[in-house]
Amino acid sequence: MSLPDDTQLLYLRLASHYQGAIESGSLTPGDRMPSVRSLTRLHKVSLSTALQACHYLEDKGWLEARPRSGYFVRRPRRVSLQPNSEPEQPLQLDAAQYLGIHERVSEFIASCELYPLKTNLAQAFGSPDAYPTEALKHAATRALRSHPEVLVEPTPWHGESGFRAVLARRALDHGMRLTPDDIVVTHGCTEAVNLALRAVTQAGDTVAVESPCYFGLLQIVQSLGLRSIEIPTSPHTGMSIEALELALQTQPSIRAVVVVPNFQNPLGSVMPDAHKERLVALCAEHGKALIEDDSYSALCDAEQSLRAVQSWDTDGTVIYCASLHKTLAPGMRLGWITGGRWHARIKMLKFAQSRPNDALSQLTVGEFMASSAYDRHMTRLRNLLRERRERTAESIAAHFPAGTRLSMPRGGMLLWVQLPPIRSPHALFEQALREGIRVAPGWIFSNSSRYDNYLRINCGIQFTAEVDAAIERLAALVYEQLV
Ligand SMILES: Cc1ncc(COP(=O)(O)O)c(C=O)c1O
CATH class of the missing domain: 3.40.640.10 (Type I PLP-dependent aspartate aminotransferase-like (Major domain))
Known part of the structure; x- marks a missing residue:
């Protein structure tokens, strides 16, 4: 296919051609895109237009760049959860207070130590790999x-x-x-x-x-x-x-x-x-x-x-x-x-x-x-975290009940999951720990009870079948607690 080169948005037309191919299934996740050089030949466009089209598709989440290998079609994003709630309006200020956070964190650590750990989703850094x-x-x-x-x-x-x-x-x-x-x-x-x-x-x-x-x-x-x-x-x-x-x-x-x-x-x-x-x-x-x-x-x-x-x-x-x-x-x-x-x-x-x-x-x-x-390490780390974050979020979207909310960050390794109303977030957390699943509970992120209905989940670790199963089990515990 050759595209007329008299339009300023030539790269967008090229991108939409390949986006269409991905949407229709002609190109599937994991497929290699034609190299930037082949794109110039196939579509008679300049190198910079071909590159711009690939960058555009990468930004939109359709392609991923793999170091020294080129562009590949990515897994589609299927996360369809509502974003996290904004703070209440009008904005309320609590009085300044002395914190009691040590007690909350100590209780969290003490409860974690009570049960053998199978899946740790509570940390805020990546696994060694x-x-x-x-x-x-x-x-x-x-x-x-x-x-x-x-x-x-x-x-x-x-x-x-x-x-x-x-x-x-x-x-x-x-x-x-x-x-x-x-x-x-x-x-x-x-x-x-x-x-x-x-x-x-x-x-x-x-x-x-x-x-x-x-x-x-x-x-x-x-x-x-x-x-x-x-x-x-x-x-x-x-x-x-x-x-x-x-x-x-x-x-x-x-x-x-x-x-x-x-x-x-x-x-x-x-x-x-x-x-x-x-x-x-x-x-x-x-x-x-x-x-x-x-x-x-x-x-x-x-x-x-x-x-x-x-x-x-x-x-x-x-x-x-x-x-x-x-x-x-x-x-x-x-x-x-x-x-x-x-x-x-x-x-x-x-x-x-x-x-x-x-x-x-x-x-x-x-x-x-x-x-x-x-620089190479940082590029790899960013790509790896993005993929792990998306897979974790997809798993949450697939398993958690309606009313769960989650905003997708554009970086980092943390997901802040807002649960629908449940009877006892503390009982949920305890039961998860008893089953070897550790998450960071919302109440350690404030001196108030405002975030009791939240969980923070780490996506810096490899997304394995075990992690998927832990998220599914957490979701089942949430279902049991729904009011
Ligand atoms: C916002 C923020 N600041 C500081 C830290 C701790 O940093 P360091 O491990 O370098 O002391 C963390 C770790 O989770 C963090 O999330």
């Missing part, structure tokens, strides 16, 4: 060879310089301009957020957090003797700027705002750029520290880089915290922080709190992240 195990082993061996005394020498104070340089370079992708000196290496993002909050608050102060909020952040807030105020957060666009503004106007004890703008845990929401910009301006206007937890932004399906909130900062209002725990090496506990106007204080607190991180892991990861192997 999602990470470059062999390449990291080789990089560690090379690091030991090139630094034979690394295990017995003192470690550089704020982090290994080569590692900080590569972090600064990679941060450019998220719109940040940093020097290695702007970075302190930490024990994961957990230590980074701890340091940030310690630098800007005192016991008794209030911190504005998202609702629902990653339970680890709530635990840090509680550990530091702070109160929290939960700000309504959209499953699609993140923390409500309007509600935050109201909170900042009415609650002078708020000292800091903690936000996960990209692929929020548990919602998977991504703040639009206009909201990010407004958020920074709002915190600057009110003189509040804005703590950005950016653990997930590199896991965006589209390979388009999501901008960090920090990239709009002009006066040091933003403290940026990040982690390599989700993207590269869950076993290494590496994270980092750049502290805006509190950077010097954060350096001091890190030194006082835990001293520097070990150098071997920084040398290992630094070498890997400086190479193109890191």
